[in-house]
Amino acid sequence: MLSKNQTGAKTRGLHLHSTFCVTTEGLPLGVLNAQFSAPQPKSDSDTRLAASIPIQEKKSFTWINGLRDCVELARELPETRLVGVMDREADFFELFDEQRKTGKVALLVRSKHDRTMDEVGGHLFETVRESPACGEMVIKVPRQSARTKKNKQQAKPGHVQRSATVALRYLDIELRPGVYQKDKAPIKLTVVHVQETSCPKDDEPVEWFLLTTCAVSTPEQAQEILHWYCLRWRIEDWLRVLKSGCNIEKLQHKTAERLKRTIAINLVIAWRIMLLTLLGRECPQLAAEVLFSDVEMQVLKAWAKKKSS
Secondary structure, three states: OOOEOOOOOEOOOOEEEEEEEEOOOOOEEEEEEEEEEOOOOOOOOOOOOHHHOOHHHOOOHHHHHHHHHHHHHHHHOOOOOEEEEEOHHHOOHHHHHHHHHHOOEEEEEEOOOOOEOOOOOOEHHHHHHOOOOOEEEEEEEOOEOOEOOOOOOOOEOOEOOEEEEEEEEEEEEEEOOOHHHOOOOOEEEEEEEEEEOOOOOOOOOOEEEEEEOOOOOOHHHHHHHHHHHHOOHHHHHHHHHHHHHOOHHHOOOOOHHHHHHHHHHHHHHHHHHHHHHHHHHHOOOOOHHHOOOHHHHHHHHHHHHHHHO
16 A cells, blocks of 8 residues: 655555456446555565566465455356456466466456567567457547656656547467476467557557457457456546545554454445446436445435434
8 A cells, every 4th residue: 555655765554456346347346355465675685586486475476366266256156257357467477377277267467578479589569569450449548647757667647538549459379488487388378459540649559468368269359358458447446436535545553454454344335435426327316225225224314314404
């Protein structure tokens, strides 16, 4: 939750990694899991290269834990297709290697690394860009707040929500293991390339490389993959409610355990607020009894009466 303050000085705090469930129509179903951690700085005596450190010791292991929770859920919902949609932090070989152990939950991950494709030196991004386009699609690019420069992140200008026309490409690839995992076989994936064909002068064009374990052999399937990835922004909306609506960054409990419990309650509250907001926009005549119990209705009526008096 915290890393640096306005002056750039390091502060103590918790990192939150959560899994948020939505339908293919974007309706939020709830919070599947939430993982809290307070990462410790690497010891000066630890001289291991980053690539040689076991994945269990890395922050990125939270993505594998999240996938495992989804697999457990899939066992309870055998008739439901589950797809884990993840951003660029989840682009690492071990996650895809974990997925192929069961195959119960498909993966859709935005690529971060421009990997070498073959022994002669071809690279992923340029190889996909050179493949033929299979069609176009109009998507909504969500608004983005301006971001100041941080230690490992560049500054980013903000922009309002807009529509973008994008060209689609898809290509089957093999994800090869790193130098410390040579004993593992390559993983067959499909990359769906999304590239904006025209962009406002004051904005950055959209370009995504989406790695997926889902079968993609038609333009319609590529469009479906893009639609699913666009649903990833639902978790950003939920986190915005959590921060601005529930004000969790202003909590001042003295212990991490108390802070975790309070945030856990607010995770559910933020989901309920988001669900009510979306349903209110789509179905303004929806009866309150659909979402509130009799006891909750009595409490709300008493509170409303007190506020109006």
